[in-house]
Structures are given as structure tokens and as C-alpha cells.
Amino acid sequence: MRKVSEKSSIVLLRMLCMILLFQFCFSITCIQNELEALLQFKRSFDDPYYRLASWKGTECCSWDGVGCNQITQHVTMIDLRSDINQVDFYSLPLSANSIDSSLLELKYLNYLDLSGNHFNYTQIPSFLGSMEELTYLNLSFALFSGKLPPHLGNLTKLAVLDLSFNWPETNDDIEWISHLSSLQFLSLTGIDFSKTSNLIQVLTSFPWLVSLRLNYCNLQNIPFSLVSSNYSSFLSRVQLLDLSYNQLSGSIPKAFQNMTSLKFLYLSRNKFTGIEGGLSSFIRNNCGLKVINLSMNKDFGGDVFDSSYENEFVGCSHGHDLQVLQLSDTSMKTKIPIDWLGKFKNLKLVDLSYSKIHGSIPAALGNLSSIEYLDLSNNALTGEIPTSMGRLLNLKVLDISSNSLKGVLTEAHFVNLSKLHTLYLSYNELISLDMKPNWIPPFQLKKLDIGSCIGSYGSEFPQWLQTQKALDELWLSNTSLSVSCLPTWFTPQNLTTLDLSHNQIVGPIFNSIADQMPRLTHLFLNDNFLNDSLPLVLCKLKSLFTLDLSNNRLSGTVHGCLFTLNLTLLDLSSNYFSGTFPDSHANPSLLYELFLRNNNFEGSMPIVLKNAKSLKILDMEGNKFSGNILTWVGDNLQSLQVLRLRSNLFNGTIPSSLCNLPNLQILDLAHNQLDGSIPSNLNNFDVMITGKGIQEFIRFCWRRLCLNTEKNVVQFIKSNHFNYSTTQLRLMVNIDLSNNSLVGFIPKEITMLKRLIGLNLSYNNLIGTIPMEIGELESLESLDLSFNKLSGRIPQSLSKLNSLGALELSHNNFSGNIPREGHLSTFNEASSFDENLHLCGNPLPIKCVNENPYELPSKNIDDNLDQDQEDKWEKWLLYITIILGYIVGFWVVVGSLILKTGWRHAYFKFVDEGYYKVHATIWRS
Numbered sequence: 001m002r003k004v005s006e007k008s009s010i011v012l013l014r015m016l017c018m019i020l021l022f023q024f025c026f027s028i029t030c031i032q033n034e035l036e037a038l039l040q041f042k043r044s045f046d047d048p049y050y051r052l053a054s055w056k057g058t059e060c061c062s063w064d065g066v067g068c069n070q071i072t073q074h075v076t077m078i079d080l081r082s083d084i085n086q087v088d089f090y091s092l093p094l095s096a097n098s099i100d101s102s103l104l105e106l107k108y109l110n111y112l113d114l115s116g117n118h119f120n121y122t123q124i125p126s127f128l129g130s131m132e133e134l135t136y137l138n139l140s141f142a143l144f145s146g147k148l149p150p151h152l153g154n155l156t157k158l159a160v161l162d163l164s165f166n167w168p169e170t171n172d173d174i175e176w177i178s179h180l181s182s183l184q185f186l187s188l189t190g191i192d193f194s195k196t197s198n199l200i201q202v203l204t205s206f207p208w209l210v211s212l213r214l215n216y217c218n219l220q221n222i223p224f225s226l227v228s229s230n231y232s233s234f235l236s237r238v239q240l241l242d243l244s245y246n247q248l249s250g251s252i253p254k255a256f257q258n259m260t261s262l263k264f265l266y267l268s269r270n271k272f273t274g275i276e277g278g279l280s281s282f283i284r285n286n287c288g289l290k291v292i293n294l295s296m297n298k299d300f301g302g303d304v305f306d307s308s309y310e311n312e313f314v315g316c317s318h319g320h321d322l323q324v325l326q327l328s329d330t331s332m333k334t335k336i337p338i339d340w341l342g343k344f345k346n347l348k349l350v351d352l353s354y355s356k357i358h359g360s361i362p363a364a365l366g367n368l369s370s371i372e373y374l375d376l377s378n379n380a381l382t383g384e385i386p387t388s389m390g391r392l393l394n395l396k397v398l399d400i401s402s403n404s405l406k407g408v409l410t411e412a413h414f415v416n417l418s419k420l421h422t423l424y425l426s427y428n429e430l431i432s433l434d435m436k437p438n439w440i441p442p443f444q445l446k447k448l449d450i451g452s453c454i455g456s457y458g459s460e461f462p463q464w465l466q467t468q469k470a471l472d473e474l475w476l477s478n479t480s481l482s483v484s485c486l487p488t489w490f491t492p493q494n495l496t497t498l499d500l501s502h503n504q505i506v507g508p509i510f511n512s513i514a515d516q517m518p519r520l521t522h523l524f525l526n527d528n529f530l531n532d533s534l535p536l537v538l539c540k541l542k543s544l545f546t547l548d549l550s551n552n553r554l555s556g557t558v559h560g561c562l563f564t565l566n567l568t569l570l571d572l573s574s575n576y577f578s579g580t581f582p583d584s585h586a587n588p589s590l591l592y593e594l595f596l597r598n599n600n601f602e603g604s605m606p607i608v609l610k611n612a613k614s615l616k617i618l619d620m621e622g623n624k625f626s627g628n629i630l631t632w633v634g635d636n637l638q639s640l641q642v643l644r645l646r647s648n649l650f651n652g653t654i655p656s657s658l659c660n661l662p663n664l665q666i667l668d669l670a671h672n673q674l675d676g677s678i679p680s681n682l683n684n685f686d687v688m689i690t691g692k693g694i695q696e697f698i699r700f701c702w703r704r705l706c707l708n709t710e711k712n713v714v715q716f717i718k719s720n721h722f723n724y725s726t727t728q729l730r731l732m733v734n735i736d737l738s739n740n741s742l743v744g745f746i747p748k749e750i751t752m753l754k755r756l757i758g759l760n761l762s763y764n765n766l767i768g769t770i771p772m773e774i775g776e777l778e779s780l781e782s783l784d785l786s787f788n789k790l791s792g793r794i795p796q797s798l799s800k801l802n803s804l805g806a807l808e809l810s811h812n813n814f815s816g817n818i819p820r821e822g823h824l825s826t827f828n829e830a831s832s833f834d835e836n837l838h839l840c841g842n843p844l845p846i847k848c849v850n851e852n853p854y855e856l857p858s859k860n861i862d863d864n865l866d867q868d869q870e871d872k873w874e875k876w877l878l879y880i881t882i883i884l885g886y887i888v889g890f891w892v893v894v895g896s897l898i899l900k901t902g903w904r905h906a907y908f909k910f911v912d913e914g915y916y917k918v919h920a921t922i923w924r925s
């Protein structure tokens with residue numbers, strides 16, 4: 001006994017010695033000047049999360065993120081990579097105003113990773129080019145901008161260079177890149193190379209390059225089908241090639257059939273039309289291919305799988321390793337190539353959505369035993385869903401929504417799908433779900449969409465949902481539900497999205513929702529028969545972003561507490577709500593879209609919106625709102641893109657501050673009681689002039705949510721009304737001030753709004769002439785000036801408007817010939833020009849006395865002079881009024897602008913931050 005313990009204590013002693021020795025060996029203080037350089041480097045950072053807390057003392061080789069040569073003790077590695085997607089405290093970003101030049105002291109540094117940190121949009125410093133020992137340099141996602149320093153070309157030992165996602169300035173000189181011939185991994189994502197033509201030539205001549213990422217590089221001008229001997233050796237060597245998001249066009253060259261080492265190929269979001277030799281032959285030849293993404297090449301296809309694919313043997317000696325096949329949003333127009341797919345034994349992800357796939361889902365689907373993710377949505381699939389689907393043991397995600405499938409789904413369809421967590425079946429011809437009420441499914445779903453499916457449960461809530469405790473999204477639109485409250489057993493604590501729209505729900509559903517689903521962020525109850533008033537209990541849903549209650553029979557007033565939530569979209573339209581808006585002091589600063597149309601709201605502009613700084617769409621059509629359009633609308637709601645106050649009881653003048661809305665695209669004030677003149681500072685509507693920003697109708701949604709939050713905004717144009725969805729809206733620029741009592745002239749500034757598509761000023765009391773420069777409105781498709789008191793000639797420049805499809809000038813006092821040049825010669829409706837006493841020529845039946853279009857008809861000269869005289873007097877009166885108004889108005893507007901400049905900066909920053917937060921939250925959820 002004793003002996004044993006003696007022995008063990010000797011062992012212990014030895015171990016202790018070794019540990020001490022070990023400690024001693026590796027705690028040698030590092031080289032003095034390198035230590036100082038590192039400390040200086042540390043000081044250059046703002047380190048709010050104390051990531052560099054270990055950077056103290058003298059043992060720099062043991063600091064976090066520092067590595068040394070074990071023999072010489074020289075610092076050889078700095079790895080301070082940050083990852084914003086990681087919740088890990090130790091990888092939160094550092095920030096600095098540039099990379100500190102103290103690094104120059106680290107003569108032996110060969111590995112430098114500063115990716116994900118924040119360098120404040122400064123330039124990548126040129127001194128890095130002197131750090132010639134570098135073999136690994138990663139500066140991706142690090143907020144650099146400006147030009148890339150050509151000095152980097154001195155880093156001839158670099159094997160890995162990653163500069164991606166910094167979006168620096170366009171690069172015209174890439175000569176330096178050609179010196180980096182040791183490169184094996186190169187990632188230049190987001191660098192604009194549109195001005196360089198030989199980039200591919202240079203890169204493909206590097207002898208060791210195996211991984212090349214050139215996505216988002218604006219490569220559309222690059223001749224892609226170069227064939228040189230270097231090129232083919234590159235193609236046979238490369239393992240990863242990413243050319244996605246580049247607008248590359250044409251066929252993928254035949255030479256690509258020889259990429260014998262290829263594992264990852266990303267070519268999405270280009271304009272490729274096909275692969276020479278066919279996709280199936282391409283994949284067959286490239287045996288090592290694991291991932292291929294050709295999504296979003298909209299014209300890719302025709303028959304991508306050559307006609308013989310069914311018989312084709314996949315000719316790779318060790319089988320084929322294809323795991324990911326992404327062909328979404330192409331035009332493949334084929335049937336599901338099921339036999340071909342069946343040859344890939346490791347296939348995990350297949351995305352054939354949005355690709356015009358037709359035919360039925362073959363029973364052989366059940367043979368894709370390794371499949372985990374299958375997206376066949378948004379195609380033209382028909383027929384029934386085979387029960388063999390139930391054999392897909394590994395299936396996690398199945399999306400067959402938006403096809404024309406029909407038939408009955410039973411428990412057998414799901415029998416082995418124990419890993420399934422996402423199931424989308426919605427929007428098919430007719431899928432019915434026939435499961436026993438006491439069915440216990442093998443899966444725990446997170447996301448379920450059975451919209452438009454019929455259940456054997458009739459109008460009840462599907463019983464089997466009782467077993468689904470992990471639900472996050474539940475979409476039950478148009479499923480004939482006529483419940484009045486949710487079953488008490490349905491308590492999915494983590495549910496964030498609930499869609500019960502387009503059903504026959506009546507009764508007090510709000511209480512059960514608020515009690516049973518406290519974490520809801522998106523709630524859709526639109527298009528039901530709800531006939532309550534809005535209960536206060538709704539305000540318990542503190543995380544709510546989206547609330548859609550449109551098209552119900554809800555009545556009563558709206559509680560102020562709704563605006564204390566952080567709603568981004570609120571739709572109350574087409575109900576029976578009434579009363580004035582709550583005078584709440586809430587700060588709905590994240591509200592982006594507010595729809596109140598078709599209710600009985602009354603009172604003034606809702607004061608609660610005064611703080612709605614992010615509001616993009618405000619639609620209040622068809623209520624009884626009254627009083628003046630207050631100046632804060634133009635001053636505060638700086639994000640507005642759509643302002644619709646149509647068909648209310650607003651009176652007073654249009655405040656000129658309204659024209660301060662730089663992003664406004666749609667201004668609809670028609671059918672009110674507005675008087676006064678049209679503000680002449682219309683030329684402040686930036687977007688209507690430049691179109692800049694029109695493409696960026698930012699919405700906080702992803703695919704399914706986008707579909708649901710897609711709202712219609714009615715636009716009256718060419719005397720018809722059109723429903724524009726929120727996405728289409730970005731294409732619309734429209735001003736409608738018709739049916740008011742506006743007086744004065746059409747301000748000539750209106751002709752600067754080059755992006756204007758519709759202009760309707762009809763049914764007012766406008767005087768004067770059409771501005772001569774009306775022809776500058778080059779996008780105009782519809783012009784309605786009828787029922788006013790406009791006079792003078794119809795300007796010749798109108799004939800320049802080649803897009804004009806509707807022109808209404810009737811019921812005015814126009815005179816002279818109707819111009820018949822150019823596009824105007826196609827307007828043959830006399831009614832467009834009717835009831836203008838002095839107008840003549842085609843298409844009116846009144847012949848002009850003088851056929852010379854440049855002279856007035858002699859008979860009318862006197863009348864016209866009188867008219868001109870009258871006009872002049874009216875003009876003078878108006879000028880005097882305007883000048884007086886201007887003197888008073890100037891200091892009110894300009895004075896307040898001067899006072900508020902500082903405050904404006906503050907709130908723009910706030911809006912940006914708010915945007916970022918919402919974004920971040922949504923991404924994380």
C-alpha cells in the first residue's frame with residue numbers, strides 16, 4: 001500500500017516538474033520591440049468588449065490572437081477575426097480609424113486576420129505592402145473603402161488573400177494583382193472590376209490558384225469565353241469558383257466541361273442562358289462537384305438536361321458526390337429529372353423553385369434517400385403527391401407550395417419524416433389533409449404553411465397541431481376556419497408568425513391570441529368577419545411588428561397603445577373604425593407602412609404620426625379626416641414615399657412644406673376641399689426628378705412574409721384605377737390633385753419632374769397656360785387637365801411625350817390649333833379636347849380658319865387678346881398674393897430649417913439605427 005502511494009507521489013512530482021518546465025519554456029518574454037508594437041497596435045483600437053484584455057504583461061506569445069515562432073519567439077500571427085453573426089462575446093468587433101503602422105515592427109508576421117472589425121471606411125493602408133513575409137491576409141467585412149493600394153502587389157508570398165465585402169472604389173488598375181502569383185485562395189467579392197478587361201486572364205495564369213471568388217464584381221464587360229492554355233490548366237485545377245452576381249451573359253463555355261478538380265461552383269444571378277454541352281453532361285464530367293448554384297439566371301434553360309439524360313450513366317469511378325443543386329428562378333421548363341437525380345447518392349439539397357417545372361411529382365421521389373431540403377415551389381406541377389414521399393427519412397424542409405397539385409395527403413405521406421421541420425403546402429389546386437384527429441406526427445415542425453388546403457377537420461382548428469410544440473410560423477390562410485377563438489390547448493410559446501387571414505373567423509379571437517402566443521411578431525387576421533372593437537389586450541403583444549386587420553367588420557376607436565408597440569406595418573383598412581385618432585405621445589419611429597383607408601375616421605391629421613420618422617406609406621383614403629394638411633407632414637415624415645389623403649374632407653391650402661419630402665413618389669390629394677394654389681417648390685421632390693432611390697423600396701420581409709405583407713395601393717391613372725402592389729409601387733410616380741378647388745397657375749417647376757408617370761389636376765379652378773416645357777416630362781403616360789379654366793395654346797412640346805397614352809384637356813378655354821406632330825397625331829378622341837371654345841382642328845369637328853398651325857385663327861384674335869388681358873390681371877393679382885405669402889412664409893420655413901439642422905442630423909442617424917435594429921432582429925429570428 002505504502003509503496004504504491006510513494007510511487008504515485010514520484011509520478012506526481014515528475015509531472016509537476018514537467019509542467020513547470022513547460023511553463024518556463026513557453027513563458028519567455030517576447031522580443032521587446034515586437035511587444036511594444038503590439039501594445040501600440042492594441043491602443044489603436046476601441047475595444048468596448050475587452051477582447052484585448054489579455055494583451056498585457058510581457059508574454060505576448062500567449063496573448064489571445066497572437067502566435068509566435070516557437071524557436072525564435074518572433075510574432076508570426078495575429079488573428080483578431082470578428083464575427084457579427086456569432087453571439088460569442090469574444091468575437092465582437094473592434095474598431096479603429098485605420099490599421100496601425102506599428103505592425104511594421106513585426107518583421108516576421110506571416111498571418112494577419114483582421115476580418116469583421118470596423119475600420120471606419122478608411123483606406124487599406126499601403127504600408128501593408130511592405131510586410132513581405134505575409135502568406136495569409138484576411139481583411140474581409142472590415143468596413144474599408146477608398147482605393148485598393150497597389151503596394152499589396154509586393155506581397156509575393158501571399159497564398160491567401162481575402163478582401164471581400166468592403167466595397168471599395170472602382171478599380172481601374174489591377175496590374176498589382178498580377179504579381180501575387182503564389183496565391184492559392186483569392187476572394188475579391190464586392191470589388192468593382194468593370195473597368196478592367198484582363199482580370200480573368202491574369203488570375204487564370206496563377207499556377208497555384210484553387211479557390212477564386214469574384215462575386216459582386218461587376219464583371220459584365222469581361223470577355224468570358226477566353227481559351228488559352230493557362231486557362232485550361234486553371235480550369236482543371238480550380239476547386240472553388242464563385243462568379244455569382246455579375247450579369248455575365250451567354251452560354252457557359254464548353255471549356256468548363258473539363259473542370260476535373262471542381263467542388264464548388266457558384267454562378268447565380270447572372271444572365272447565362274445555358275451550358276454548352278448541357279448541364280447533365282457538365283455534372284457528369286466533373287465528378288468531384290459537390291455544390292452547384294445556377295439560381296437566378298432567368299433565361300437559363302430551355303432543355304437543360306439533354307434529351308438523353310434519363311439513360312445517362314454518371315461516369316465517375318467512385319460515384320458522384322453532388323450534394324447541392326440550386327436551379328431556382330431559371331426557365332428550365334422540364335419535368336423533374338427524377339432518374340437523373342436518383343443517381344446522386346449524397347444529394348442533400350435540391351432547389352428547383354420558380355423554374356417553370358411541369359408534369360407530376362414522380363413516385364421515384366421516395367428514392368432520393370439522402371435528401372434533406374427539397375424546394376419545388378412556384379412551378380407548374382400537377383397531379384397528386386406520391387405516398388413514397390413518406391420514405392424520405394432525412395427530409396427536413398419540403399416546399400411544394402404554389403403549384404397546381406391536388407389530392408389527399410394522409411398520415412402515410414409523412415410516416416418516416418421524423419426530421420421534418422418546415423412544411424409548405426399552400427396555394428395548390430386542391431390539397432386536402434386527411435389525418436385522424438388523434439394523429440401523432442413523427443415530426444416537430446417549426447414552420448408550417450397549409451394555406452388554401454382543405455382539412456378533414458372542416459372548419460375547426462387542426463387537432464394534430466396540439467402535438468407541435470416548437471412552431472415558429474403557422475400559415476393557415478384560406479382554410480375555411482370559422483372558429484371564434486383558438487383552442488385552449490394551442491399554446492405554442494415560441495410562435496412568432498400567425499396567419500389566419502381569408503377565413504370566416506368571428507368573435508373574440510384577440511384574447512386567446514394575446515394570452516396564448518406572447519411572442520408574436522407578425523399577426524394576419526385580414527379578410528375575416530371580425531366584428532369586435534379593438535381590445536386593449538392586443539397591446540400585450542409587445543414584440544408585434546406586423547398587424548394586419550384589414551377587411552373585417554371591426555368598429556369603435558383605435559387605442560393609443562397600439563402606437564407604443566414597435567409596429568412596422570399596421571393595416572386597419574376597410575373596417576368600420578370611427579372617431580378621432582388618439583392624441584398619444586407614443587413614438588412610432590419604426591412604423592413603415594400605415595393603411596387606414598375606407599373607414600370612418602375623423603378629426604385632423606393623426607398627431608401621433610408626428611414622430612413616425614420612418615413612415616414610407618401613409619394611406620388614409622376614404623375617411624372623414626378634416627382640417628388643414630399640417631406643415632409637420634412635410635417637415636417630419638421625411639421617409640414618405642406614398643402619401644394618399646384622397647377622398648377626405650381636408651381643406652385649406654397645400655402647404656409648401658409638403659414638397660420637402662425628397663422621397664415622395666405618390667402624392668394623392670384628390671377629392672378634398674383644398675384651395676389656394678399649387679406650391680411652386682415642387683422641384684424639391686428629388687425622387688420625382690432623378691428617380692434615384694425608386695428601386696429601393698425597402699421592406700422588412702423574407703420570401704413568405706413578403707408575399708403576405710404585399711399590400712395593394714390603388715392608383716388612378718389614364719382614367720382607370722389600378723392596384724399596385726407594394727413591390728410594383730416603386731415603378732409608379734404619380735401626382736393627383738384632382739377634384740379640389742385649387743386656383744392659380746400650373747407652376748412651371750412641375751416640368752422638372754422627369755420621372756412623373758401620371759399627372760391629374762382635373763376638376764379645379766386653375767388658370768393660365770400649360771407650361772411650354774411640358775414636353776420635358778419624358779416619362780408621362782397620363783395627363784389630365786380637364787375641367788379647369790386653362791387657356792392659351794396647347795404647347796407643341798406635348799408631341800415629344802412618346803409614352804403618353806391618355807390626354808384629357810376638355811372643358812377649358814384653350815385656343816388655336818391642336819398640335820398634330822409626332823405622338824400627338826395618335827390622339828383621335830374628340831372628347832379629349834371638347835368644350836374649349838377656341839380650339840380647332842383634328843380630331844375636333846371644328847375646322848381651323850387658318851390652316852397655318854403657327855398663326856391663330858383670325859376670327860378669334862380679338863377674343864384671345866381680351867382673354868390675354870384678363871389673364872394678365874389675374875396674374876398680377878396672384879403675384880402680389882404670392883409675394884406677400886412668400887415674405888411671411890419664408891421666415892417661417894427657412895427660419896425653422898436653420899434652427900432644426902442639428903436636430904435633423906440626429907434623427908437621420910436614429911432612423912438608420914432603427915433600421916439596422918429591425919434588420920438585425922429579423923435576421924436573428
Ligand SMILES: *[C@@H]1O[C@H](CO)[C@@H](O)[C@H](O)[C@H]1NC(C)=O
Pocket residue numbers: 046095096097120
Ligand atoms: C471615423 O471617421 C470619422 C471621420 O470620417 C471620425 O469623425 C470618427 O471619429 C471616426 N471614428 C472612429 C471610431 O475613429
Ligand SMILES: *[C@@H]1O[C@H](CO)[C@@H](O)[C@H](O)[C@H]1NC(C)=O
Pocket residue numbers: 081082083115116138139140141160161162185187
Ligand atoms: C476571411 O474571414 C472570413 C470571416 O470574417 C471568413 O468567412 C473567410 O473564410 C476568411 N477567408 C479565408 C480565405 O480564409
Ligand SMILES: *[C@@H]1O[C@H](CO)[C@@H](O)[C@H](O)[C@H]1NC(C)=O
Pocket residue numbers: 129130150151152153154176
Ligand atoms: C511596393 O509597391 C509599390 C507600388 O507598386 C512600389 O512603389 C514600392 O516601391 C514597393 N515597395 C517595396 C518595399 O517593394
Ligand SMILES: *[C@@H]1O[C@H](CO)[C@@H](O)[C@H](O)[C@H]1NC(C)=O
Pocket residue numbers: 254255257258
Ligand atoms: C478536355 O480536356 C481534354 C484533355 O485535356 C481535351 O482533349 C479536351 O479537348 C478538353 N475538352 C474541352 C471541351 O475543352
Ligand SMILES: *[C@@H]1O[C@H](CO)[C@@H](O)[C@H](O)[C@H]1NC(C)=O
Pocket residue numbers: 469470471493494
Ligand atoms: C422555444 O425557444 C427557446 C429559445 O430559443 C428554446 O430553448 C425552447 O426549446 C423553445 N421551445 C420549444 C417548445 O421548442
Ligand SMILES: *[C@@H]1O[C@H](CO)[C@@H](O)[C@H](O)[C@H]1NC(C)=O
Pocket residue numbers: 542543564565566917
Ligand atoms: C421599441 O423599441 C425601442 C427601441 O428599440 C425600445 O426601447 C422599446 O422598449 C420597444 N418597445 C416595445 C414595446 O418593445
Ligand SMILES: *[C@@H]1O[C@H](CO)[C@@H](O)[C@H](O)[C@H]1NC(C)=O
Pocket residue numbers: 626627628651652
Ligand atoms: C376647414 O375644416 C374645418 C373642420 O371641418 C372647419 O372648422 C374650418 O372652418 C374649415 N375651414 C375652411 C376655410 O373652410
